[in-house]
Amino acid sequence: MQHKREVEDVIEKKVYETYYTIVEPFKPVRSVKGIVEQLREKFKLIVSEKLVALVVSAFLTGRPVLFEGPPGTGKTEVGYGILTLWAGKKAFILPCSENYDEYRVIGDFHPLMAMKMGFTEESFVPRPLLAALILDAGVLVDEIRRSSLRRVFKAKGEGFQVIFTSNPEDIAQGELSDAFLRRVVRIKFTYPPEEVEKEIAKLRLGEDFKMITEDSISKVLAVVNELRNKALHKPGPADTVAWTQMATGLAKLRGKKKADLKDFYDAAFSVLLKRSEDEDLVYSIVEKYFKR
Ligand SMILES: Nc1ncnc2c1ncn2[C@@H]1O[C@H](COP(=O)(O)OP(=O)(O)O)[C@@H](O)[C@H]1O
Ligand SMILES: [Mg+2]
Known part of the structure; x- marks a missing residue:
């Protein structure tokens, strides 16, 4: 294993074994200018300083961010890029769909192992949201309105930040509650000049x-x-x-x-x-x- 920290906890250990090499840690980029530059160089994304400053300000004050706008305006890629640079680790993407619920993102029990060993830590399978928390990596909850997930996950560590994306004009999708919208920092994506x-x-x-x-x-x-x-x-x-x-x-x-x-x-x-x-x-x- 490549991680430096000795991990005792069974679940933490599983997370490190399964996910640590996937996130490919590097030096985090935390300045607005640095993020704008790296988005262009590493991710081929053109993003304004104003947008990045809003996101960074939300991160620093512990607020999750909601990117709203029409399809193809870069919400998913920009969200992924900023989260990745900020944490210095590849962000986790949760691609939402109708059946996406909290078990799918936090974790659940392996049925056969649970039968043999009971509902213990050994038979628990950690999923990406829990992994991101433990590894202190960012999470992109993509197309939140397609899922039944509505909880506003609050940032815990420095790298663990959350960005939701949504297309408010898509009538096929569910609504977001006022309570949800109050808790997030909303950033509008529009067609560029x-x-x-x-x-x-x-x-x-x-x-x-x-x-x-x-x-x-x-x-x-x-x-x-x-x-x-x-x-x-x-x-x-x-x-x-x-x-x-x-x-x-x-x-x-x-x-x-x-x-x-x-x-x-x-x-x-x-x-x-x-x-x-x-x-x-x-x-x-x-x-x-x-x-x-
Ligand atoms: N600001 C941008 N900089 C670079 N490419 C962009 C930008 N906005 C959109 N694109 C193009 O759109 C794609 C990303 O769109 P995506 O993130 O999937 O949009 P959304 O999630 O809003 O539907 C990129 O692969 C690129 O071709
Ligand atoms: Mg998208």
């Missing part, structure tokens, strides 16, 4: 960004913007990135140095068309800009 969205695409595509002309990227952003105003499924920066990556990918396969109108056109529908009700709209908007 054009300049920032272009920066995001540039950062994500790396060298391949050179395959895209100024004219094409402006058109991509125009399409995406129009869809945000008119379509049921609104594309996020995640879709902008996916579309540009697919278009440059197609261009390479076709032996081209630059992605042209056809590449963008052919890649568009596989990325932008997520709901059949939007079909006509997506075709007409994409054709308006990328008709060959």
